[in-house]
Amino acid sequence: MTVTTRVTLNTATSARARREVSVGGWSPERVLAAVDPVREAERGEALECAVRLLVERLSPVERAVYVLREAFEYPFREIADLLELSEGNARQLALRARRHLAQQRCKPVDPAERDELLEAFLNAARAGDMAHLITLLRGLRAVS
Template sequence: MTGASALEAFEGQRERLFGIAYRMLGSATDADDVLQDAWLRWQGVELARVADPSAFLARTVTNLCLTALTSARARREVYVGPWLPEPVLTGSGPGADLGPLEDAVQRESVSFALLALLERLSPTERAAYVLREAFAYSPREVAELIGTSEANARQLHSRARRHVAGTPSQEVDPAHWQEVVVRFLGAARDGDLARLETLLAADVVARADGGGIVNAARRPVQGRENVARYVAGLVARFSEGLLPAFVEVNGAPAVAFTGGGDLRGVLVPRTDGERLTALDLVVNPEKLAYAEGQLSRIGGLSGLRG
């Protein structure tokens, strides 16, 4: 296999490899780093001895992710405030960075709700879950990819499924979702607490990921009244000059906030169909860098809408 064909083989698997790495790590930046390491390793391999490049690269990326998860878990133990995944723009505009998201199962595999739950798993449980659920590898293939027995791969997957059982569905009617969120943003802008409360579920939870870089609540805010006051105060202090735009993030509808040409925040609201049940806000600029790069490739939010 020549250098050109090696590059072609790698690029042909890039979408799948990035999808595996992102789902395992919850970080697009870390996933990019893993793919760079995988490419370096791929260049050092005697390619004529590789019978199945797809399996070889998937195994390489999986093992790099298992190593990365160990250090990532240590970093997250000292992370300032709630940890949320890095948002990745999806849909037709920015391209298929996470692979096809054509059905509910594929979209659920990258949802903020599921990725947050996957943080509870051991690295090998997470690998088994991602490979089986998102990429439909067989138990035998999972065992080969993570270096264990088929029986243990089945056990890892079973334990992981029990841990993430009951993940909130993100299937919503886009038009109705947008209507609820428009009313929510308007009430927040007006500081109308009573109207805000009517749009929030009683057990709503708001999380803001500033990573200690941007001022944000360091603990989740829970309950309709508390979240209403929190959101109204947040908007009063920080919304001047910010422009909201509807986007798709991780396969779900979301709101991007830009200011001065920069991406300043991404809000992923979840709804039960009538009221908002969760508000996940990412304002850590390090976590917005990947999505901002996506926007720059398509000419900003106007390019996304177009």
């Protein structure tokens, strides 16, 4: 659970940092660090593993609350509005999601569902495309 949370938070934090304007200007070291293929491969593998754990261990609504809260730091009130829940219910779902991630229970993962969620998460983290991620998370909630 700790690894999943840290990978998710690191990805979200780095996405925010890329959108910020640097006061110091352009730095060649920053560009070289960003295109390190080994580092990018490790991040991609870790993120894929984190998304797989989310799909294996959480229900769609728990997944939605967890990702919005832990990765993108949405307040519970906004999560509740987006997912049409009460604020207390959103808090409870986040607590359950953390507990489920700590457990060893797993269910079979649909590779298409995992890949779609991973792609949406990456787009949200890289380009700020939260609308598509939220739509996907809400859609997954309605299916289950």
